[in-house]
């Protein structure tokens with residue numbers, strides 16, 4: 178592949194765009210069970226409009242573009258009004274769940290007094306973004322096992338904490354099983370000890386608080402919980418904004434200051450950054466602000482009620498086909514194991530019918546993230562599950578899924594080298 182000598186015709190370019198999407202997941206048709214958090218068409222269009230309108234403005238400089246200050250600060254304030262209504266919150270806007278984790282942990286690392294605290298304690302279900310951030314920032318990670326319900330015992334987490342621990346990292350909910358860690362029990366013991374508690378509410382931040390709309394008592398996870406010192410919430414998940422948007426809230430201004438990177442002495446002038454990324458568009462902040470403003474509490478409640486109705490239908494239908502949901506997930510995010518046919522065989526058969534469903538390793542399970550659009554396809558999906566289970570019963574495929582998060586490498590053993598080669602492939606021009 179070479180740079181063309183002369184630019185191509187726009188119609189040829191547009192043709193190539195649609196050709197490029199040939200094998201993409203048909204999320205608009207409700208075929209994906211992860212990755213795209215769809216929303217009603219009117220909402221999606223408004224968010225797309227905001228994102229496109231602010232695609233070129235550079236969020237690096239709020240001096241040049243005061244619009245970004247307005248969108249980010251008001252987004253932070255609106256999110257805080259939901260997940261920290263009784264507390265003071267000091268927020269930053271980031272590009273996503275991983276960057277929020279990275280920035281939060283930088284805060285814990287650089288907080289004055291934390292110089293000798295270089296350990297993090299977390300259940301094994303915490304997102305790998307924590308492991309990555311620990312690697313980048315020089316922390317060691319102490320993993321705590323979880324039980325068959327996907328939850329750690331609070332006593333095990335607390336026993337792993339020592340005077341070198343900077344923070345305990347918990348999830349609301351964790352990605353693999355969709356269950357919410359026992360946050361209040363753990364954080365309550367750590368309040369005032371100098372050990373921070375970060376809650377990763379990437380998925381649940383704008384879903385869990387509205388669960389009463391589906392007749393479920395919302396679990397507590399935000400800054401109002403004693404001992405919780407920071408919490409992250411993704412706007413590009415159940416916030417229904419555009420990708421590239423997350424809110425990170427700190428309980429005190431000192432931790433927010435420690436999370437910043439600032440320097441002076443560069444010939445170009447002083448530098449101050451609240452996140453990892455430099456130049457980025459204002460679009461995701463404009464879209465996040467738009468999503469919150471356009472949906473309001475009533476809009477989020479409606480979507481939660483809709484998703485939970487679908488999730489209950491799915492869980493009952495999966496159970497009827499011999500698949501068992503792990504633990505008691507309060508949201509529409511859950512995993513299901515199979516006592517019968519192998520999970521990879523079931524997932525493979527579902528793939529033949531055009532469904533994109535993630536599989537997990539430990540235990541082998543299908544992973545489901547329920548989106549609003551799934552209400553329209555739930556019955557069709559369950560019909561295909563019945564067919565897939567029947568087909569897989571005739572298959573003696575091993576139970577190990579050979580699958581990994583965000584990367585689909587099915588049917589082989591996975592080690593670090595396989596994963597590196599998978600990434601190499603991503604940057605290789607396809608045949």
Ligand SMILES: Cc1ncc(COP(=O)(O)O)c(C=O)c1O
Nearest residue numbers: 273274275304306352377379380
């Ligand atoms: C619980 C949780 N935390 C963090 C992340 C990472 O978020 P991102 O992919 O936006 O960086 C995810 C992504 O799915 C998640 O589910």
